[in-house]
Amino acid sequence: MAKQILRVNMTDLSFQYEKVPKKWAKWAGRGLTSAIVADEVEPTCHPLGPNNKLVIAPGWVSGTPAAPSSGRT
Numbered sequence: 038m039a040k041q042i043l044r045v046n047m048t049d050l051s052f053q054y055e056k057v058p059k060k061w062a063k064w065a066g067r068g069l070t071s072a073i074v075a076d077e078v079e080p081t082c083h084p085l086g087p088n089n090k091l092v093i094a095p096g097w098v099s100g101t102p103a104a105p106s107s108g109r110t
Contacts (some may be wrong), residue, residue, distance in 0.1 A: 040056070061073070065096050067094075069094040070092040070093070073094075074090060078090055
């Protein structure tokens with residue numbers, strides 16, 4: 038299964054799936070969320086404003102027996 042990004046617009050509750058861009062293909066978890074925010078959110082954006090983003094991404098070992106509590110939040 039190809040990696041995809043699910044983008045949800047909370048204003049009108051629409052959504053779309055996108056292929057993961059090549060520059061993010063090897064990232065996961067906190068590294069991926071930080072890369073997306075750095076690329077797509079202005080540094081002066083208000084934390085609760087409409088132009089900010091909430092990004093959730095599982096890590097490489099989430100859901101595996103190798104690291105059972107790696108996905109806790």
